[in-house]
Amino acid sequence: MESIVIVLISGVVTLAGALCSNSRNRAVMEIETDILSKRVEKHNTLIERIYRLEQDMAVIQHDVQSLVERSE
Template sequence: METIISACISACVTLLVCLISNRGQQEKTRALLEYKLEELTKRVDKHNNVIERTYELEQKLCVQEEQMKIANHRIEDLEKKGG
């Protein structure tokens, strides 16, 4: 009978230690995942910012190219009138 009681106590203690250990590991894993997610979010925000800036630069470039075409046509017209 004593053997059964000691085995039950040993099993309960082992189970308790396992539960405590698993709980600690879960908390560490959750913290690590939250940190990595936060860092990934920051990188995505930076990437999106670069994409937005690139789009704005492309729009400005199109406007400047159109202005250059207009200026070149005006110069050609002035050269034809003067020549």
């Protein structure tokens, strides 16, 4: 009878430890996911800005080429 009580107590303590550990790990993963999401958003914003700059640069180059051709 004593061994059954000891096994039950050990099981409950082990279960509580596992639940605490999983809870902490989940919290850390959520924080890391939030941080990574913010970094990805910054990266995507940068890529969009570069794309717009490239488009603007193409327009400017076309305008410059047109001016050069007119002046010749």
